[in-house]
Amino acid sequence: MIYLDHQATTPLAPEARDAMMTWLDTADGSGFGNPHSPHRMGRQAAAAIDFARDQVAALLPAGGRVIFTGSATEALNLAMRGTRGRGGEGGAISVSGIEHSAVWDTAETLGKRHVLNVAANGQCNTNQSLPKDTRLVCVMQVNNEIGTIQPTVEWHRKAKAENALFLCDAVQSYGKIEVTGADMIAISAHKIYGPKGIGALWVRDGIELRPEITGGLQEGGVRSGTLSPALCAGFGAAAKEAKDRMAQDAEHHEDLWTLARDMFASNWALNGDEDTRWHGNLNVRRKGLDVSRLMSDCRNVMFSAGSACASGSGKPSQVLKAIGLSDEAAKNSIRIGWGRYTSREDLEKGVGEILKAANSQ
Ligand code: PLP
Numbered sequence: 226m227i228y229l230d231h232q233a234t235t236p237l238a239p240e241a242r243d244a245m246m247t248w249l250d251t252a253d254g255s256g257f258g259n260p261h262s263p264h265r266m267g268r269q270a271a272a273a274i275d276f277a278r279d280q281v282a283a284l285l286p287a288g289g290r291v292i293f294t295g296s297a298t299e300a301l302n303l304a305m306r307g308t309r310g311r312g313g314e315g316g317a318i319s320v321s322g323i324e325h326s327a328v329w330d331t332a333e334t335l336g337k338r339h340v341l342n343v344a345a346n347g348q349c350n351t352n353q354s355l356p357k358d359t360r361l362v363c364v365m366q367v368n369n370e371i372g373t374i375q376p377t378v379e380w381h382r383k384a385k386a387e388n389a390l391f392l393c394d395a396v397q398s399y400g401k402i403e404v405t406g407a408d409m410i411a412i413s414a415h416k417i418y419g420p421k422g423i424g425a426l427w428v429r430d431g432i433e434l435r436p437e438i439t440g441g442l443q444e445g446g447v448r449s450g451t452l453s454p455a456l457c458a459g460f461g462a463a464a465k466e467a468k469d470r471m472a473q474d475a476e477h478h479e480d481l482w483t484l485a486r487d488m489f490a491s492n493w494a495l496n497g498d499e500d501t502r503w504h505g506n507l508n509v510r511r512k513g514l515d516v517s518r519l520m521s522d523c524r525n526v527m528f529s530a531g532s533a534c535a536s537g538s539g540k541p542s543q544v545l546k547a548i549g550l551s552d553e554a555a556k557n558s559i560r561i562g563w564g565r566y567t568s569r570e571d572l573e574k575g576v577g578e579i580l581k582a583a584n585s586q
Pocket residue numbers: 232233295296297298299325327365367368369394396397412413414423424532533534
């Protein structure tokens with residue numbers, strides 16, 4: 226099998242696995258303490274969590290705290306729901322038209338969702354006005370479907386000038402490019418070769434959050450529930466690895482981007498800007514392409530017709546529609562995403578199979 230779906234999830238890095246094993250393999254009876262217990266075993270587990278928290282924070286701005294959650298979806302919910310009282314209960318939430326469903330649907334559920342326009346090149350620019358009662362602005366850094374990078378520093382500035390908070394979904398950028406400019410930042414371990422089941426919310430100092438999960442008052446009282454030392458340690462180790470090899474990973478992604486871009490040169494159109502994007506995936510369309518048939522013809526190549534969460538819905542991608550594609554053009558699109566452990570040979574073979582099957586339609 227050839228895995229070309231790294232925006233959906235990534236394989237576990239060996240370094241993350243090793244860090245987790247200490248807390249999973251409890252044969253010597255020492256590694257299973259409750260990190261919230263005051264005795265020695267508990268304190269050891271708590272120390273491992275603090276260590277991991279520092280590793281995760283090392284890729285985030287200074288002047289904030291990291292709250293571990295069960296996923297980035299939970300982190301985004303905590304940020305959006307936990308700041309509800311600010312600026313009045315009913316303030317508007319302004320979200321870019323290309324946000325992940327974790328932001329998009331939550332904003333709708335909370336009411337007063339205002340949609341920020343996105344240009345055909347996949348950029349959500351700051352030259353548009355916010356409703357006067359906006360309490361929160363949400364613009365992601367790197368889009369999960371088309372990879373375009375948003376001007377989050379400018380959005381943060383604009384939100385601040387209008388007395389709103391700025392939340393950045395950095396799930397696809399964290400560990401790959403520098404994450405800057407936000408009041409709150411949501412991240413996820415399984416997108417950076419860490420384990421599934423853990424995410425985090427970074428919160429700028431001075432911002433108070435209302436807890437969404439109440440109970441034992443863990444995570445500063447904002448997110449109750451016993452933390453998993455294994456998941457935290459895996460997340461921390463994955464973050465450390467991403468930090469140490471950021472330049473090397475970027476070079477590898479660039480090399481694979483050039484290869485994939487060349488292979489999809491003729492008859493295919495690129496969705497989203499060519500340059501202002503993370504070069505870890507390609508979202509391309511071809512007129513008349515039957516994507517379901519293509520996927521069943523290429524069973525050994527893992528790629529996607531959109532975000533993993535939405536691809537089962539049969540609906541055209543909201544992201545592609547937001548950048549102006551028709552329903553049909555959106556349905557003619559595929560996403561191919563490579564990663565740290567993808568070889569040139571595998572990419573060439575995988576894309577070769579996709580092209581062969583597409584050409585025979
Ligand atoms: N935001 C973006 C941009 C994503 O790509 C994803 C996952 O696909 C999420 C949020 C949700 O992350 P998690 O799987 O940790 O809930």
